Amino acid sequence: MLAWFLIFLAILITFYVYRKSRKSKSIVYFPVLDSERKLCLEYINSLPTEYTIPTLPLVPLNPSTILYVQTPSQLQSILSFLESSSHIGVDIEEYRSNSYLGYICLLQLSTTNFTYLIDALSLRKEILTLKPIFMNKNITKIFHHAHNDTQWLQRDFGILCVNIFDTQLAAQSLGYKKLGLNYLWKKHCKYLMSSEYKKTMQVSRWDKRPLSQEQQNYAALDAHYMGYLMGVMGKLMSKENLEYVRRETNKICAKEFSNAVDYDKCLKVMKKNSGQAIDSQNTEIFFRIFKMRDELAQKLNYFPESVCSTTYMLFVANEKNPDVESFPKEFTNSILCKNHLNDIVQAIKTGLEIPLDISREPLGTNQQRIAKKQKRYKTFIEKYTIKKKVYDNCQIQAPDGEILCYADLKKTKWYVERQLAEIISENPQIIRLNFEPNGRGFSDVEADQMHYSKEKRNECVGCGNTTSYLRYHVVPVLYRQFFPENYKSHRSHDVVLLCSNCHQIANKHSDVFKKQIAKEYDVPLNFYSDIHKAKENIYGIRKLCISLLKNNERLPEDRKKFLENKVQIFMDENPQYNALFEGFSMNEMVNKFSKEEYCKELLKVYGEFNWKKDIGNAHGKKVVEKITDLKSFIRRWRVHFINTLQPRFLPDSWSVDHLLNSPKFK
Template identity: 30%
Template sequence: MENKDKFKVALTVTLFAAVSIFFTNQYRKHRRQQKQHSQNSCYLKTEPKPQNTFKRVLADNCYSPFKHLKLTTTDSTTTTEEFVNLHPYKAEISALLERTEIEFEFFDGEFNLEMSDSFVWVETESHLQELAELLRKERVFAVDTEQHGLRSFLGFTALVQISTQRNDYLIDTIALHDVMGILRPVFANPDICKVFHGADNDVLWLQRDFHIYIVNLFDTAKACDVLSKPQKSLAYLLEMYCGVATNKMLQREDWRRRPLPLEMVQYARTDSHFLLYIANCIASELKQQDNENSACIDDKFHSVLEASRRSNVICLQLFAKDIDAAPGESAASSLIFRHFNDQGNVSSIFAENKDFVRRLCTWRDLMARVHDENLRYVLSDQAIVALAVKVPTTLTDIYNTIAQADIDVDSLDLNSSFQSPYPVVCSHLDDFKILFQDKMVEPDEIFQLILQRHLGPNGTCPLSIYNYALLTKSNMKLTNRLVSRRNGRRNAKQVTRKASRELFVQKFSCKSPVYHNCRIYANDGRLLCYCDHRKLEWYLRRDLAKLVDENPPAIILLFEPKGRPEDEGNDFYIQSKKNICVGCGEGNHYLRYRIIPACYRMHFPEHLKSHRSHDIVLVCVDCHESAHTAAEKCKRQIAAELGIPLYIRKVVDSSQAQGMSSASVLNLEEAGVSPLELRTSAMALLRHGTRMPSKRREELTQV
C-alpha cells in the first residue's frame, strides 16, 4: 500500500513537473516570438543605411547643442555655452580680413578647358593621407561638396571634390567619414587659398561632419556680387567662361550611391575642375576694375580686397542645430497658423485639431531623429493636416488618409520611387493609436512614451550612433516637465514660449543693420538721400561719384541728377533712420514689417508700388506679433464689410464661369483647384514632365 502511495506521489510530481516544463517552454517560446516580432517590426532591421557604418558623428540627432572644435583651453571666465559658440580659427580669419594688400593667382601657365577622363577616387585612409601631403604643397585648390539630406535628419556630406591645377580628386566621405580630420590642417592653413562657389552651406557642412574649418577662402559667388554680374550661379559662370553646360538637376540625385554612375562623376568633377580657371578670370576682372577706379584719387573702394573680405567673412560662420523649445513645435505652429486660424475660429473643434497637429509634429520629429530620416520622409505636412482634420480611428483609415493626402499634393522633393506612406509610418502605425485615442495624455508624456517604446529596453527600433544620445542626454521636454512639477504648468509654458521667442529672434531677425545712413550729395553739395553701402559702391565703381567722407560714408555725384527730393515735396529720402524698433525702441533685434499687406499692394497702381520702402518699418519680435495680430483682424473686417474673400481658395477656368449664374459660379468654385495644387502640378510638369509616366503626366495636365 505504501508503495502504491509513493508511486502516486511520484507520478503526480512527475506530471506536475512535466506540465510546468511544458508551460515554461511555451511561455519562453512566446516571449521569443514577441521579441523577434518586436525587433523585426522596424524597417531599419532589413534596410541598412550607409551612415550607420560611421563609428563617430559630431552632430547626432539629440537635442543638445553642437560642440565645435576646441583648440586651446578656455579661461575660467568662459562658460560652456560661450565656448560652444567660439570659432577655433577666429584670430587667423580676422587677420585675413584686415589685410590691406592681396594678390590672387590661381594657376600658372595656360588652362586646358578640355576635361580629361582621368581622376583620382579616394576611398582609403592611406590615399587620403597622400592627398593631404600633396595639398600641403599647393598654393591654391578648388573645393565642392555633395550632400545627402532625404534619408538623414541633419544630412551628411556624401562626396568632396578637390581640384588642383593638375588633377581632380573625388573623396568618398562615406567610406572615410571617421578619418576626414586628416584634411583639417590643410583647410585651416591660412597660406593656402581654398576656392569655392557659394560656400555658405559648404562651410557649415564641413564643420558639422568633420570639424573642418575653412581659413583663407575665395568665393566666386561673392566676387560676382562685387562685380555686379547679372547672374552668379555656377552654371552661368561655367557657360560664360568655359562654354560648358551642366545639368544642375543631378544635384538632387542620391549621392550615397556606390559606385557613382558616370554621369554623376562627370557632374561632380565639373563643379570643381573649372573653378580655378573661373576664379582666375574673375580675379582679372576685379584687378581691372581696381585699375579703372585708381584714376579717381578720392576713390577708396578696392574690388579685390572687398571680394576677399566678403569671402572670408563666410568662414566665421558656425554650424548650429535648429532646436525647438519643444520637439516639432515650430512646425506645428506653422501648420496651425496656415490651416487652423481661418477667420479667427477658436472653437473646441479647432482646438482639438490643433492638439492633434502638435502631437503628430512631436511624433514626426522624434521618429525622424530615431530613424535618422528627413522630416518629409517620415510624414508630410499635408498628411499631418489631413490626419488632424479627419482623425481616423482605424489603422486602415490612417494609412489611406496619409496616402491620399500625399497623392493630392504632388511632392517635388521626393523621388517617384518612394511610395507614401513611407516606411517609418508603415513600421509604426500602432503609434497613432496613442496619438489619437489617449487624449488625456500630455504631449511631454507622449514624447517619453514613444521614446521608450522605440528605444527602451524592449524597443522596436535599433540603437544607432545617431539616436543613442536621445536616451542618455536630457531633452527639453523632460526639462519642461521638471519645471512644471516644481513651479506649476503655467511656468513651463512660459519657459517654452521664451525658448520659442529666442529661436524666432535667432532665425528671422536682421543679421546686420538695415539702415547704413550713407549720404549722397548732389554736385552742388545739397543732400539728395540716405542709402546703403551697395548703392554707394555702385556709383563709385562707375566713376559717377567720389568719396568725401568715411564715417559715415558719403559721396558727391559728378553729374547733375534728374530730380531732388525737396523739389518733389518728398522728405522721406533725406531723413536718417535708426536701426531700432519703431514701437518700443528695441535695438538688439528687429525685422522688417510691411505696413501695407501684399494682398492689397498687388492691386496698387505702379507709381505707388515703386515707393515700396516707404511702407517698411523695423519692429522687434514682440511688436511684430502685436502688429500682425491687429493687421489680420483689420483685414478680416475689411473682407467682411466688402464681401471680398481674403485669400484665393480655389482657381476656376474663367471660360467656364462666363455666362453662369452666381449660384453656379459658387458651385464651380467649390469644385475648383487650390493655388498650391495648381502651382505644384505646374512645377512637376516643368521639371519632370518628360520623364513622367504618360498617365501621371495627363493627370497633372488636367489640373
C-alpha cells in the same frame, strides 16, 4: 535527379543572395572615438570668435582642375595639398533609398587650385585618413548648410569637424531673401543654375558607378566656389555677423549624431507634416507607430519611408480608429502593416486610453513651455533681425552744393566709379554730381522733399531700440506691388525700421486692418486666380510623376497603377492640355510632367502672365483694381500705422500726406 535538384536550388540561392545584395548594400560605418570627441570640444572652445577671410579671385570651374580620386594611392598623394591649405570647400553627395541610415557616396574637397572628388564607396576605410584635416583648427572648412554634412561625416566615418564656415548662415546674417547655393552663385559668382536642375542632380543615383561626366561636373561645382563665397560674403559681414556664424557653427560641430527615435523627434515630425491639431492621444499613437517603423526599417536595412509613408502614419494617428477597414489602402499595403498590423491596432487602442489633452506644445511643465518659447524668440532675433547699419547716410549734392538726398554707400560708389560725381568728403561720405540732374527732388511740395534731404537714424521708430530691427512696410507690399509706377517709386518713406517687439505689434494690427479692407472691397484675404489653381493642379501631378520616376523599381505594382491612374484622370478632366500630349504613352507623359519647364509650358494655354504677381494670392491685385481713390487708400494705411503703434521716433519729416499733394502724383 537529386543532384540536378540540388544544383537548381544552389542557383536559386545564389540569385537570391545577389538580388538581396543589390537591394541593400552592405555599408561599413565607423564610430566616433571618445578621445577624439573630447579633443574636438577643446579645439572648438579655443577658436577665436572671428574668421580669417580669404581673398580669392572669381575663377570659373575648369574641367582640367577636377581630379577623381578612387584608389588609396591617389588619396595618399593629395593629403599634403589638403594639409597645406588654409581654406577648403566641402560638399557631400549622399544616397539613402536602399538603406536604413543612408551613406556618403562622394566627398568633394576644393582648394585654391584643384577640386578633388573622393569616391567614398571604394575608399570607405581610407577616408579615415582625412580625420586630422577636418579636426585641424587652422584649416577653415567651408560648407553650405553644414548641419547635414557634418552629421553624415560623423555617421559614416566618425569624422568630427572643427573651424567651419557656413555660407547659408552667412547669407542669413546678411539678410538675403534666398539662402540656396544656386542663389549665391547667381548673386556673387555670375553662375546660373536652375533650382529644378539642382534638385534633379541632388537625387540622382550617386551610388552607381561609374559616375557620369555630368554628375562629376555638378559635384565639383558644389565645392568649387565655396572659398570665393566665403571671401566675398565675409567682407560684407559685420563683426557681429561673423561672431553669429562662429557661434552657430560651433554648435553644429559639437552636436552628436543620433538616429534614436524619441518623443521630441516624433513631435517635430508631427509639427512639420500634420495639418491637424496635435493632442496627447494622436501623439502617443504616432510615437508608437513611428518607433515600430524605425525598428523594422533598421532590421531590414530599408529606408524608413519605403517601409511606410509618414503621411499615412499621420493619417492613421489623427483618425484614431482601430478598425483596420478604416486604414488607407496604401497604409495597409505597406511593409510596416504587413509585419505589424496587430501591433498598430493595439497602439491606437493604447493611445485612446490616455486622457485627451489638446495642445500644440510638447507635454511638460509651464516653465518648460515658457523656456522653449523664449529660446525660439532668441533664435529668431539672432537669425532674422538686422544688426548692422541700414542707413549709411551718404550725402549726394547737386553741382551747386544743394543737398539732393541721402543714399547708401553702394549708390554713391556707382556714381564715383562712372566719373559722374566727385568725392567731397570721405567720413561722412559726401559726393557732388558732375551733371545737372533731371529735376531736383521727388516732389513739388517742400515738406515732401525735406524727408529725402535729411539723415535717417538707425533705430526703431516705435521705441527707439538701436540693437536690432526689421524693415516694416507701412503700406503692405500685398497692395503696393500693384500700384501705378509713379506711386511705387521712392517708397522709402513708407519703409521704416522696427524692433522685433514693435514689428510683431504692428503686424497684428495690420492683419486686422487687412480683414477690414477685405470686407469693404468684398475680396477674400485668401483669393487665388484660376491660373494659380491650374498651377497647383499641374504641380501636384508633377509630384506624383517624380515619385514614379524616382521610385520606379521599388514601388509595388498596385501603387504604380494607382499613381498612373491619377495622371490619366487629370488628363481626362483637363482637355485643354490634350494637344500638347497627343500620341504620348504613359511613360512619356510621366517624363514630361516631371520637368518643371514643361509644366510652365502647359500653363501658357492660359496666355501670358507674370509668375511673381499672377501665380500667388490675388487679394491685393483685386483690391487695387477696385480702388477709386488711391491717395486716400495710402493715407488710411499711414494713419492706421500712427494710431495703432503710436511711434515716438519717427523722423520729423514723416507725414501721412507725403507726396499725396504733389501734382506729380495724380
